Amino acid sequence: xxxxxxxxxxxxxxxxxxxxxxxxxxxxxxxxxxxxxxxxxxxxxxxxxxxxxxxxxxxxxxxxxxxxxxxxxxxxxxxxxxxxxxxxxxxxxxxxxxxxxxxxxxxxxxxxxxxxxxxxxxxxxxxxxxxxxxxxxxxxxxxxxxxxxxxxxxxxxxxxxxxxxxxxxxxxxxxxxxxxxxxxxxxxxxxxxxxxxxxxxxxxxxxxxxxxxxxxxxxxxxxx
Numbered sequence: 001x002x003x004x005x006x007x008x009x010x011x012x013x014x015x016x017x018x019x020x021x022x023x024x025x026x027x028x029x030x031x032x033x034x035x036x037x038x039x040x041x042x043x044x045x046x047x048x049x050x051x052x053x054x055x056x057x058x059x060x061x062x063x064x065x066x067x068x069x070x071x072x073x074x075x076x077x078x079x080x081x082x083x084x085x086x087x088x089x090x091x092x093x094x095x096x097x098x099x100x101x102x103x104x105x106x107x108x109x110x111x112x113x114x115x116x117x118x119x120x121x122x123x124x125x126x127x128x129x130x131x132x133x134x135x136x137x138x139x140x141x142x143x144x145x146x147x148x149x150x151x152x153x154x155x156x157x158x159x160x161x162x163x164x165x166x167x168x169x170x171x172x173x174x175x176x177x178x179x180x181x182x183x184x185x186x187x188x189x190x191x192x193x194x195x196x197x198x199x200x201x202x203x204x205x206x207x208x209x210x211x212x213x214x215x216x217x218x219x220x221x222x223x224x
Contacts, residue, residue: 036123037090044087044130047079048137051163055144069159080166083134088174091130093122096173110177134174138167 035041051072058068089095093113100106141163148157 034123034125037087037126040087040090041126041129043082044091045133047075047082048133048167051075051079052137052140055159055163065155072159073162076163076166080170083170084173087130088170088177091123091126092174094174094177096177110173112177134171138164138171141167 054068054072054075058071062068084096095111096109097111098106098108141160145157145160145164148154148160
């Protein structure tokens with residue numbers, strides 16, 4: 001059996017810095033930089049970008065499917081580990097993980113540092129890069145899946161399915177961290193769309209009210 005929880009606690013028996021307190025150990029002047037974690041941001045994109053590049057251009061350098069398969073899987077594995085254990089925790093204050101208790105029950109934990117003091121320290125540039133990389137790469141692999149499927153390249157189809165599984169796992173885990181496990185993801189998406197539609201309607205009504213001409217049939221006081 002499995003269960004899912006949202007907690008703001010460090011790993012079990014973890015003697016490292018508690019989750020979400022890494023930035024508190026840094027010099028306050030670091031927060032003023034454009035990128036507070038430049039190396040983490042770089043490798044967040046490098047491994048997944050390298051896997052896509054090797055898949056697209058491996059035929060230029062080698063005709064061996066095994067060689068291409070091994071290199072792509074290695075970069076996908078490095079990307080999965082980096083995104084799951086490092087970049088999500090440092091760039092956006094999110095972390096998901098799993099452990100098995102003494103009764104053999106599997107627990108999925110989705111953590112989020114939602115305190116205002118921590119959110120104010122998150123670098124917006126890094127946050128944007130994190131989510132763009134997390135969302136766009138599965139889109140590319142989905143396109144590769146369609147191309148391989150309709151081209152009947154079934155051996156490449158297996159590689160693409162591995163890439164989709166690893167990328168989708170991180171994407172699903174961090175969306176769970178962001179929205180919480182108590183709320184269905186479809187419901188969260190529906191609420192987001194409703195909020196945006198309501199906001200657009202209010203903005204439209206405000207603009208129309210501001211653009212409406214003043215009434216012309218009002219007589220000045222005291223004029224017959």
